[in-house]
Amino acid sequence: MKTKVNPKNITITIDGEKYRVLKDYPMLRAWCLMMGSYPYFINQELAKAKETNAPQESIYSRIQENGDCWWATMPIANKNAQISCIEIALNYNWIK
Numbered sequence: 001m002k003t004k005v006n007p008k009n010i011t012i013t014i015d016g017e018k019y020r021v022l023k024d025y026p027m028l029r030a031w032c033l034m035m036g037s038y039p040y041f042i043n044q045e046l047a048k049a050k051e052t053n054a055p056q057e058s059i060y061s062r063i064q065e066n067g068d069c070w071w072a073t074m075p076i077a078n079k080n081a082q083i084s085c086i087e088i089a090l091n092y093n094w095i096k
């Protein structure tokens with residue numbers, strides 16, 4: 001089942017800038033593209049994000065020893081990577 005995002009209701013804030021979400025998990029999609037991930041991996045990560053109810057600003061996950069899924073979210077310390085993710089998401093019209 002595909003989850004549809006209502007752009008009127010969901011915004012993410014990164015370093016004080018608000019962005020309207022046009023496609024679910026835009027930063028995760030952008031991070032995966034930036035890292036050169038294959039489409040099958042991106043789809044797996046998106047499914048995991050939906051299943052675990054990850055925040056919309058999530059960029060990647062780690063499975064903890066107890067089996068819980070932990071999500072890293074924007075903003076991140078590496079500002080160049082953060083700017084790249086935002087630019088990718090804007091270019092693909094995943095955020096506005």
